Amino acid sequence: MVKKTPGRPRQGESLTRERIIEAAIELLDLSGEEGLTFRALSERLATGPGAIYWHIANKSDLMAAACDAVVARTMHESVIVTTPEQTIRAVALGLFDAIDEHPWVGSAITSSVGLSPLVRILEHVGQQIRALRLPDAQQWSAVGTLMAYILGVSKQNAANGQFARTRGLDRSDFLEAVSTAWSELDPKEYPFVRSVAGQFREHDDRIDFITGIDLILKGISSPGHRSGSRSKRAATPHSFVSPDKRASG
Amino acid sequence: MVKKTPGRPRQGESLTRERIIEAAIELLDLSGEEGLTFRALSERLATGPGAIYWHIANKSDLMAAACDAVVARTMHESVIVTTPEQTIRAVALGLFDAIDEHPWVGSAITSSVGLSPLVRILEHVGQQIRALRLPDAQQWSAVGTLMAYILGVSKQNAANGQFARTRGLDRSDFLEAVSTAWSELDPKEYPFVRSVAGQFREHDDRIDFITGIDLILKGISSPGHRSGSRSKRAATPHSFVSPDKRASG
């Protein structure tokens, strides 16, 4: 809401919303969401805590703005390549890496809902889906599935990285630790987890990530794929979906 | 770590880890993560804030325990039905609804990594995947993709619900509001988002959710699906994945 007034001559020094957001991103990258305090921020900006409130409404406004700045930058960097599928992979990986570098973005993005960051991603991915020329009714479910997958995996991956970092482990230490823990679980209760412990130790998140993207893209473009809401026979194949569950206060 | 000592006769009154976790879940359901404070909790349990620390290490321990209790309950309720695919759908919907009812579980579950809640889900979903008799090398990527999708969508759905509730909207109000906001975006910058605004207004999250599950299940069982890490030609088709990106402090 607050715009830069060009009245003041010395633009480099004055406190602006942009400078605050940049400093916030630095603090968030340095020490996560709990590291971002108005006191630390105002110290870094050589001002008082109250001054920030002239430019920013509150902490969640600040988090949302910082998140949006990172997402906007990432979307800007993902240029269109050869095919829609390739572009989707590139955008997905761009987000994966951005959230890996800025893990706090993962949690901040969820609460932005219809707002800027999610809409930016939706538009970018959606334009590629449109290029696939699906029936209109299938576009929403295709984009929705992809978005959920991209953000879901990216966030979990970033959380794993943070978890490891907190415990002073590097990636292979982390994989080793989890894999060992899994193989020591009760064989009666956790047969499957034990059986994939080895695969987990050797897996590569980025490769698995695009494997999943490809899997979804294949499902989207396969001829049998039908959208739930618009198909002729309504939702009868999913009749076990109790519809009353949806009614909540 | 602390076990109930059966020395004291009156078991109903004494403060136990279980009672604390139950009270925490009630507070979390009532007013979210910010509503859970040690003061409110100790008041509800008719004790002092310090007493809780005898049974619980700290707040994140408490959050993890509350999260695990909800997930364990949910997994316990999801019984095996006819086919592996149907069971996966049932487990997925069980989690979807549980996270919808307890939105705080969505954010708490991410940071549990190799620990109980994610492992419980992994085992439940994994046992069904095993029943599909995929090649060993594909099991991890199949389960990983499904898990990421299930949690990703459930969490975003819960966040949307919270967003709506905060603003005093019911589901149709929320859909209407977002849909309207989207259709008012700049047509040059957001052509796709504008074009799906109508579909968004009429979509049903639960139906779209299982549509996505079916889509992934189809991709998994289709013959062309290959695991990234074990395929003969390594990752050459994804050569645009810069491998050095992974090296981080």
Add this chain to the structure above:
DNA sequence: ACCTGAACACCGTTCAAGT
């Protein structure tokens, strides 16, 4: 062994007072 509750070191946010 378990509980009490005051105290400590922080938070986000406000607001009279300054320029």
Add this chain to the structure above:
DNA sequence: ACCTGAACACCGTTCAAGT
């Protein structure tokens, strides 16, 4: 119009002191 910084109402957590 913008900034200052003390003050307010909270937090999570600790710990001497009790039973």
